Amino acid sequence: MSTDEHPVTLTVNGRRHRVRVESRKTLADALREDCTTTGVHLACEHGVCGACTVLLDGEAVRSCLVFAVQADGADIVTAEGLAHPDGSLGPVQEAFRACHGLQCGFCTPGFVVTVTAMLRENPDPTDDEIREGLGGNLCRCTGYQGIIAAVKHAVANGGVQ
Amino acid sequence: MSTTEFHTEPEAKHLAAAPRFENKAGRFIGQKVVRKEDARLVTGHGTYVDDVVLPGMLHAHFLRSDFAHARILSIDVSAALELDGVVAVLTGADFAVPEGSLQASMMKLLAAGAPRPKDNPLALDDVRFVGDPVAMIVAESRYVAEDAAELVVVDYEPLDPVVDYETAAEASSLVHPELGSNVAGEIALPFDDHVNGLLEGAAHRIEATFRQHRHTNVPMETRGIVAAFDRYSGELTIHVSSQNPHEWRRRAAELTGLDTTAVRAVQKDVGGGFGQKMFMLREEAAVICAAHRLGAAVKWIEDRRENLMAGNIARIEKGTVTFALDADARITAATLDHLDDAGSYGSSGGAMVGMLLTGPYKVMRNVWKTRTVYTNTVGRAAYRGPWQFETVLREQMMDHVARQLGIDPVELRRRNVVQWEDLPFTNPMGMTYDIVTPSECLEQAVEMIGYDAFRAEQRRAFAEEGRLLGIGLGLYVEPSAQNVATLNTEGATVRVSATGKVDVYLGTGSHGQSIETTMAQIVADELGVDLDDVVVHQGDTGQTPFGGGTGGSRTANIVGGASAMAAQEVRAKVCAIAAHLLEASPEDIEVSGGNASVRGTPAKAVTLAQIAVAAHDGVQSLPAELDVALEASVRYRHPDVTWSNACHASTVEVDPATGAVKILRYVVSEDCGKMINPMIVEGQVAGGVVQGIGGVLYEHQQYNDDGIPLTTTFMDYLVPTACEVPDIEYGHIETPSNTPGGFKGMGEGGAIGAPPCVFNAVADALALVGAEVFDQPLGPRQVLDALIAAGR
Numbered sequence: 001m002s003t004d005e006h007p008v009t010l011t012v013n014g015r016r017h018r019v020r021v022e023s024r025k026t027l028a029d030a031l032r033e034d035c036t037t038t039g040v041h042l043a044c045e046h047g048v049c050g051a052c053t054v055l056l057d058g059e060a061v062r063s064c065l066v067f068a069v070q071a072d073g074a075d076i077v078t079a080e081g082l083a084h085p086d087g088s089l090g091p092v093q094e095a096f097r098a099c100h101g102l103q104c105g106f107c108t109p110g111f112v113v114t115v116t117a118m119l120r121e122n123p124d125p126t127d128d129e130i131r132e133g134l135g136g137n138l139c140r141c142t143g144y145q146g147i148i149a150a151v152k153h154a155v156a157n158g159g160v161q
Numbered sequence: 162m163s164t165t166e167f168h169t170e171p172e173a174k175h176l177a178a179a180p181r182f183e184n185k186a187g188r189f190i191g192q193k194v195v196r197k198e199d200a201r202l203v204t205g206h207g208t209y210v211d212d213v214v215l216p217g218m219l220h221a222h223f224l225r226s227d228f229a230h231a232r233i234l235s236i237d238v239s240a241a242l243e244l245d246g247v248v249a250v251l252t253g254a255d256f257a258v259p260e261g262s263l264q265a266s267m268m269k270l271l272a273a274g275a276p277r278p279k280d281n282p283l284a285l286d287d288v289r290f291v292g293d294p295v296a297m298i299v300a301e302s303r304y305v306a307e308d309a310a311e312l313v314v315v316d317y318e319p320l321d322p323v324v325d326y327e328t329a330a331e332a333s334s335l336v337h338p339e340l341g342s343n344v345a346g347e348i349a350l351p352f353d354d355h356v357n358g359l360l361e362g363a364a365h366r367i368e369a370t371f372r373q374h375r376h377t378n379v380p381m382e383t384r385g386i387v388a389a390f391d392r393y394s395g396e397l398t399i400h401v402s403s404q405n406p407h408e409w410r411r412r413a414a415e416l417t418g419l420d421t422t423a424v425r426a427v428q429k430d431v432g433g434g435f436g437q438k439m440f441m442l443r444e445e446a447a448v449i450c451a452a453h454r455l456g457a458a459v460k461w462i463e464d465r466r467e468n469l470m471a472g473n474i475a476r477i478e479k480g481t482v483t484f485a486l487d488a489d490a491r492i493t494a495a496t497l498d499h500l501d502d503a504g505s506y507g508s509s510g511g512a513m514v515g516m517l518l519t520g521p522y523k524v525m526r527n528v529w530k531t532r533t534v535y536t537n538t539v540g541r542a543a544y545r546g547p548w549q550f551e552t553v554l555r556e557q558m559m560d561h562v563a564r565q566l567g568i569d570p571v572e573l574r575r576r577n578v579v580q581w582e583d584l585p586f587t588n589p590m591g592m593t594y595d596i597v598t599p600s601e602c603l604e605q606a607v608e609m610i611g612y613d614a615f616r617a618e619q620r621r622a623f624a625e626e627g628r629l630l631g632i633g634l635g636l637y638v639e640p641s642a643q644n645v646a647t648l649n650t651e652g653a654t655v656r657v658s659a660t661g662k663v664d665v666y667l668g669t670g671s672h673g674q675s676i677e678t679t680m681a682q683i684v685a686d687e688l689g690v691d692l693d694d695v696v697v698h699q700g701d702t703g704q705t706p707f708g709g710g711t712g713g714s715r716t717a718n719i720v721g722g723a724s725a726m727a728a729q730e731v732r733a734k735v736c737a738i739a740a741h742l743l744e745a746s747p748e749d750i751e752v753s754g755g756n757a758s759v760r761g762t763p764a765k766a767v768t769l770a771q772i773a774v775a776a777h778d779g780v781q782s783l784p785a786e787l788d789v790a791l792e793a794s795v796r797y798r799h800p801d802v803t804w805s806n807a808c809h810a811s812t813v814e815v816d817p818a819t820g821a822v823k824i825l826r827y828v829v830s831e832d833c834g835k836m837i838n839p840m841i842v843e844g845q846v847a848g849g850v851v852q853g854i855g856g857v858l859y860e861h862q863q864y865n866d867d868g869i870p871l872t873t874t875f876m877d878y879l880v881p882t883a884c885e886v887p888d889i890e891y892g893h894i895e896t897p898s899n900t901p902g903g904f905k906g907m908g909e910g911g912a913i914g915a916p917p918c919v920f921n922a923v924a925d926a927l928a929l930v931g932a933e934v935f936d937q938p939l940g941p942r943q944v945l946d947a948l949i950a951a952g953r
Contacts, residue, residue: 038209043465049875100195104430140380146844
């Protein structure tokens with residue numbers, strides 16, 4: 001095994017993880033393998049599909065395009081961390097369920113994180129802004145109909161705050 | 162336009178004509194209830210195969226061929242084996258699997274005796290496509306396994322690749338030399354005097370050739386497997402990403418020589434498949450064999466490049482269609498010359514394309530031939546409506562014929578479509594349609610899209626502004642829940658637990674279809690319990706009855722039938738015990754709201770929980786003749802194909818400067834019988850439609866002339882995003898089928914109707930300036946080529 005390992009501290013959904021990672025290990029792999037956040041999904045590993053999207057210090061990023069060592073000291077929120085502490089669904093998650101915004105669910109955590117970031121930045125997006133905001137995430141099941149409806153539903157129900 | 166405006170309730174005109182249907186007013190069936198699956202999936206707590214971690218688990222990676230066609234002269238794995246963390250490096254010779262072990266059970270029956278390539282999880286002597294697995298590295302981590310792959314040295318002798326399927330049959334190079342030909346299969350129905358007479362005596366005889374291009378399924382979760390073999394217990398457990406866990410169990414047993422009873426296939430959540438995961442492909446077989454050989458747990462998760470390069474091809478085929486029409490533009494005969502590309506290891510849907518060519522139209526005769534060829538590309542696999550080229554050909558032909566004859570395409574369809582009065586209607590291939598509404602769906606779609614008004618606007622926009630607007634239709638009948646081989650039957654076990662909660666065990670392999678919700682809706686209604694009190698278990702062959710897999714639009718009526726019948730049997734037992742406890746006759750007991758009560762005396766009731774306690778803990782106080790097993794296992798045998806139908810309509814604008822196509826509106830009128838959950842029906846329609854739109858306008862799995870794949874990333878293989886898709890408008894016509902519950906299948910339909918619908922709309926726009934298109938895709942380049950050819 002490689003001896004090229006670095007200590008990294010990642011705060012994931014409020015919990016601190018001190019892990020040792022190879023410099024080439026992606027943040028996505030570190031989150032999945034070392035921090036138990038398997039809601040981070042890998043569907044392309046080249047930064048196009050958005051399934052691995054997480055909030056890195058509040059900003060939506062593709063965790064397959066970030067090395068874990070680059071995230072040292074960062075505060076990370078994944079789809080797991082967007083549920084309420086009692087386990088009930090967060091507002092975006094609830095909207096996805098209400099509007100059938102998911103089928104197989106594989107792309108869904110990435111969409112939930114993306115939409116959360118979108119609505120924090122722009123709490124009342126136009127239809128075009130919604131589509132533009134979703135344009136960096138791929139879904140193969142829903143035809144995006146339920147996802148677009150879910151964003152509107154979340155906005156109508158008070159957004160993400 | 163709202164859905165409800167166009168919603169035709171089951172009480173409408175067709176109900177009287179379908180007397181076999183018992184319309185139960187369900188509390189849950191027919192309701193847009195939210196899904197049971199969702200809480201875990203929206204919070205990232207689903208369990209997909211890559212989330213399965215076993216103690217000591219090893220990781221596999223495949224070294225793949227860079228050549229489309231070459232002979233392997235030697236493979237040197239010694240340097241790779243030296244790398245720390247590498248456990249094994251296996252090559253083709255290490256995988257001597259029994260002949261036929263990779264062939265799906267269903268195909269063993271349907272294609273018995275047909276020549277097929279040798280079963281080899283890894284390339285043995287020749288590599289047959291770029292991406293063909295050549296060596297498998299098993300290591301302590303995927304990173305190390307990929308490092309080791311770079312140390313494997315393969316010496317190849319390049320051979321001529323066969324890339325173009327249209328010339329493959331004549332190519333001197335053979336994809337599978339042992340088969341002696343690149344022709345994988347051929348079926349031809351003979352012409353006879355009758356059909357020749359129809360063709361020769363026709364008022365109009367029109368021929369056209371259409372091509373569909375290579376594209377692929379693209380489930381968001383790629384393929385993957387964790388196989389674990391315990392040498393001491395003799396148990397092989399495979400955690401799979403499949404649509405068909407029971408079939409995978411059988412494959413695993415046959416590959417390893419283990420008894421099926423020693424093999425357990427398990428899947429929890431699966432991130433889509435669309436046909437790609439219906440049957441096991443070679444890599445998964447290799448992982449199973451490696452785990453068995455090593456006595457270890459081995460994980461392989463396909464990456465996206467592998468999925469686009471070595472997953473599967475689909476849709477690539479061409480057909481020359483001839484329609485004979487009488488003077489009133491009624492089609493009397495149709496002929497088809499069809500060719501499809503099986504890739505290196507693949508199947509064909511050619512016979513179904515021929516069988517279904519005439520679709521919803523009253524055509525007297527249909528004669529066809531189909532040929533499938535091998536090429537040095539990835540193997541073909543099913544993709545949502547694997548035979549949908551019949552609808553592509555027919556519906557594009559309908560518009561072509563309409564233009565040739567100067568008839569409106571809606572009018573041409575009206576003159577030919579099967580009407581309710583014609584049912585049951587037997588098509589020229591002997592397939593009988595009943596309880597279908599293609600004419601009604603056609604009219605609903607035409608009304609919803611505002612056909613006549615759009616035609617007027619199209620003329621105005623062209624005359625006044627030179628804009629190219631177009632409108633297209635796609636009308637079809639779909640043989641949902643086919644009655645062949647393994648696909649005929651499904652089992653269900655319904656069990657009331659000691660607390661009165663209900664467990665349902667199904668042999669399904671759900672990968673997005675919402676089966677945990679829809680089947681619970683059915684069982685909850687049958688047992689009169691709350692939806693929350695029913696839990697559906699599936700995807701584990703250790704606890705579920707045998708099933709034929711989730712695909713082929715078969716779940717709603719076959720699994721639904723099994724679920725309903727099992728629940729009915731349990732209900733009878735519940736009522737018998739309740740009758741004893743309430744001192745009433747079983748016939749007078751009704752179940753609802755979690756209670757069993759005496760009809761007309763609702764106060765005289767026991768809860769299902771009380772009945773369950775009596776049947777589990779208080780058996781000694783029940784009469785000996787009372788059946789206290791509050792469970793039933795039923796195997797539903799599907800009597801026949803259940804036909805569903807739909808009509809798609811879309812409007813587009815073509816930009817003559819860029820060749821870009823913008824979809825303005827998209828309408829689907831669908832009849833899938835009684836809808837279990839309209840929200841889920843519409844979700845299935847939408848997903849299929851957008852895959853169809855993607856196929857026509859954006860997706861193109863390309864190879865160069867040397868057989869090198871050019872679209873192995875999502876930057877090159879363009880899956881539609883939210884920015885490209887229209888708002889989809891739904892119309893529903895509910896004519897209940899003659900199966901339990903009145904359901905019809907509909908999961909594939911969106912992807913069947915959308916391609917010709919979009920194609921026809923674009924062709925309609927281009928026809929304004931005399932431009933013609935016959936082949937998909939219709940990307941900007943192809944649209945501009947057509948405009949240039951027309952002198953624009």
